[in-house]
Amino acid sequence: MAVGSDRTERQPDALAVARWCAAQGWPVHPLAPGRKTPPANCQPCQDSPHSPSECPCHRVGRWCHGFHAATTDQDLIGAWWRVNPGFGTGVACGPAGLVVIDVDSHPADVPARDRLLPGIPIHDGVDLDGLENGYHTLALLAALRKAPDPSQDSGTLRVRTPSGGLHLWYRDDTHHRFTCSTGSSTGRALAWQVDVRAHGGYIVAPSTVTTGGTYTPLPGATTPAPLPRWLAEELIRTGHLKDRPSPQPRTPQPAVPDRARQAVVAAGGGKRGAEKVLDTVLQDVTDCATTPEGAGFTGKLNRAAYTVGGLVSAGHLTHAAAERLLADAARAARPSQDRQSSAVIRSGLAAGARQPLHVGKARG
Ligand SMILES: [Zn+2]
Ligand SMILES: [Zn+2]
Known part of the structure; x- marks a missing residue:
């Protein structure tokens, strides 16, 4: 492999890579040239956000929505890579x-x-x-x-x-x-x-x-x-079975790290409920890691920060712990966006703090 070369040509032909993967039975989709993320959706898909399962583009052979468009159809693959020979190849792991x-x-x-x-x-x-x-x-x-x-x-x-x-x-x-x-x-x-x-x-x-x-x-x-x-x-x-809510009671550690749990203790009664809320919103953010583009990351981070800000002002955890947990989650999903993320976190926490979120005892 010509690892030392930074030219994008004369490497194994990009189409050949896609074809080889598809021949293994692995559905493939394009990656933007030179990137490790899918190309942008078509304009109509950008203009009217919808879930991939409702997208009309796949029926007509467009590659919108990243891995949701993945195919083993060699004709379609040939057509995609003819349009853009610089495309890289992504493999949709599940299918x-x-x-x-x-x-x-x-x-x-x-x-x-x-x-x-x-x-x-x-x-x-x-x-x-x-x-x-x-x-x-x-x-x-x-x-x-x-x-x-x-x-x-x-x-x-x-x-x-x-x-x-x-x-x-x-x-x-x-x-x-x-x-x-x-x-x-x-x-x-x-x-x-x-x-x-x-x-x-x-x-x-x-x-x-x-x-x-x-x-x-x-x-x-x-x-x-x-x-x-x-x-x-x-x-x-570790809770990786799909179709089963995660995490299953994972012994002996609950989903939220000790530091935050200790902070959550501060508010007494609603501890378990607050942990649950905290874990859910943080998981929404970290889950964006699997969808590098078009996951609505900023919106989710903002929503998480807002919710956590409410927990902070209700006394469920400290501001410092909140900031740190959110920053960790954001970094996990978008490692190269620290600066933007911390701005979103700060404003979300501040807005959420004006709406204290009192979480009662969790049922069960
Ligand atoms: Zn589309
Ligand atoms: Zn679409």
């Missing part, structure tokens, strides 16, 4: 029967111990020196389960990302319907800096070229191996 473990390696502050492997307490006695990113949290999880480190598994398709991350491609032969998550989410997550791409998301195809670099297959298997049983079990444990 492809794929689960892709997306290991990140972003420089970031390491979160509290209870956020590294959600649901798995890590004793203060465990030395976490040197733990920096998703490679380390995934290796730690594998070690706890006495399983081999997936990132070292040359028996499945592994793709190095331009930012130094790794995509581990697996076939889901379990017939579970797994759903996406973001590793830094305060709700559903497998491990810190480890995202899951399955139903409701897409993954950049191997050999796709972006302005950041090439998604380069590593030496070893060139097709996905079956999802290891232990990983399937971990996905179930």
